[in-house]
Structures are given as C-alpha cells and as structure tokens.
Amino acid sequence: MSEENPVTELGEGTRAVRVGLPEPVKHEPTLPGPVFAAHYHLPGDPTGPYAYGRDQNPTWTLLERAIGELEAPGQEEVETLAFASGMAAISAVLFSQLRSGDVLVLPSDGYNVLPLAGEQLRSYGVEVRSAPTGGDAQLDALDGAKLLWVETPSNPGLDVCDIRRLCEVAHERGCLVAVDNTLATPLGQRPLELGADFAVASGTKQLTGHGDVLLGYVVGRDAGLMAAVRRWRKIVGAIPGPMEAWLAHRSLATLQLRADRQSTNALAVAEALKGRPEVTGLRYPGLGDDPSHKIASQQMRRYGCVVSFSLPTRARADRFLDALRLVDDATSFGGVRSTAERRGRWGGDAVPEGFIRFSAGAEDTDDLVADVLRALAVATG
Helix, strand or coil: CCCCCCHHHCCHHHHHHHCCCCCCCCCCCCCCCCCCCCECCCCCCCCCCCCECCCCCHHHHHHHHHHHHHHCCCCCCCEEEEECCHHHHHHHHHHHHCCCCCEEEEECCCCCCHHHHHHHHHHCCCEEEEECCHHHHHHHHCCCCCEEEEECCCCCCCCCCCHHHHHHHHHHCCCEEEEECCCCCCCCCCHHHHCCCEEEEECCCCCCCCCCCCCEEEEECCHHHHHHHHHHHHHHCCCCCHHHHHHHHHHHCCHHHHHHHHHHHHHHHHHHHCCCCCCEEEECCCCCCCCCHHHHHHHCCCCCCEEEEECCCHHHHHHHHHHCCCCEECCCCCCCCCEEEEHHHHCCCCCCCCEEEEECCCCCHHHHHHHHHHHHHHHHC
C-alpha cells in the first residue's frame, strides 16, 4: 500500500480487495499463487523469514498481513497468525496463555466445542468458570481471572456483550481478554479497537464465505503474548495448508460485497419471521427490538448473517428444513449459499429441540424470504 493511499484512508470495500497484496512486479500475478514448500534453500546460517515449512510460508505471510489490515487498519504493531482451523486458533490462545492455577472465564452459551477445551484445561489444573454472554454477566466471574474469553454475538443464541466495558474491567483486574470475532468478522466489529488483547476467529465461516476452506487466525498487538501463541503453533503444528491460505486471501476481495448482501438478507428473513405464531425466541442483533440491538449498534458496523429462532417441535423443525429449496441443511454458517440446521441434533447447546440456526447467503432477498415462508407453511400444514 503506497504512502499516498494508506490503508486507514480507504473505504472498507477498497481495503478488502487490496489487503495483503505485494508490491506490483511486471509480469507477476497481482496475488501470487500458493507456495508449496516443506523447506527452502538455506545455505549458511538460518537467517531470513523462510527456513522450514512448519514455521512460515510466503502464502501465509500475505494472508496474515491482509487479515491484520482488516482487523486493525493502519496498526503496524499488530501481528496475525493463521491456523489450520478456528479451534486451532482458539486452542493456541488458551493453551499458550494459561498455566496450572490460573483462572479462565468462558461464555456458558458459546461455541459448543469450547467446553471440551475447558475440560482439558481443568485436567491441567486451570480453574474454568462460565457465565452467559448477555448482560455482561461474565463480569461477575472475573475475580482472580487470568483470561476472559468473550464470544459476541454468541453462537448460536446471538446474545451480545459490551466488549469495551468487559475489557476495561478485566484489565483493571489484571486479566487478559480474547474476543471470538467469527460471527461479526472484521467488517462487523474490531475487538482490538475496543480494547481486546486478542481477536480470534474461524476463517472457515463468513470471512472466506464459500464453504471450501478450514482456517483460523489470531490477531494481537502485544509482541510477548503473540510470541507465546506463535510458539504454540510451532509445537503442535496447527498450520494452514498453502492452498487454503491462498483461497482464503482470494476470498477476502469479496468480503464486503458478501457481508452487505448477507446482512441485508438476514435482516429480511428476521423481519419476515416476526409475528409468526409458530416462531418463538427469534434473535437477530439487527432487529430494532432485539434485546441486544442497543449494545450491538454501538460496537458493530454490520450485524452478521445468522438468525436464530425456534419452531414448536423437533418434527416441525425437520419438516421446515426439508421443505427449503434455496437453503442447504448443513452445519457451519457464513457461506454465499444459505444454510440452516436444527442445532439440537449435535447436543452441547442449551437450546430447544426445535431451535434453528439460519445463515443467510447471497441469494436475491425476495427469493430467499419467499422460500423461508413457503417452507414454514409446508411445515405447519
């Protein structure tokens, strides 16, 4: 990025299509292809950035630079590390920062694999507490904590907490804060700007948006904290493949386009579901009457692509999913093709049997809403 056009002065769409690109070289591609290398030419002393494929790769370098510019535009001190999956990134922060005797505070309504990580940490002597996301309830569990893990909006219930408030209180008590930014993406909110020590996310979801990449990342500005995360990645080898990294970087160019359409579609679906007698527990932070709308509107620029709601029974939910024609019955979220699932089929989430997590894709809004309403009618009939 030239000095005449620093990244901080660019609009989000322009930034998304240009982040992480190398300086132009005649006859070279604008985004170099993936570098497949287990080792590099290395005569003499092992100096320079690339020595062995588990430690660093030029394709990762460009992707990490790009994600860093989205999560923290213009902040050169910020470091980004890419991982093989979102859980690899989450685990790297948890296991690199915590020791026996430390206290971790998790969301009780977060991603359903978090409790598994909590169980493992308990076996190592870490005290693990949990509290709901809504109402900033995790503040009540902070006494003596080493690390606060925040997930906002929460998955799958879509509660929102005040990131800035939690960070201020946590730091006053000597506690680090990591924010899972998967549902929001950097175009929805920037946790580091709100005071977090780490922004962590699964790039598998809306960041890359095509359902063809498993990826995770950690972003932080404290060199010492990030050195520990990097060391953990080296020890466990939880590295992304070069093809996955290249696909992810390529996909960032359309992030703003996808996020705008998907947010529009999610709001339209949520509005269409309001007032339906068979629909209960409808949540979407972008709805004006959603319990989280006020705080979400203060820290989020987009409200995301996920809508959650419940139908009266498991059977009704299954009929609804089966009747959808433009929406795939699949787990995960954030893709350009809409997906939905009955979340209770996995276990681990405290949700009703008829709970639906709906991820709005990039279809035409009218088509998507019509498909949802038709499926509801079929399921009710």
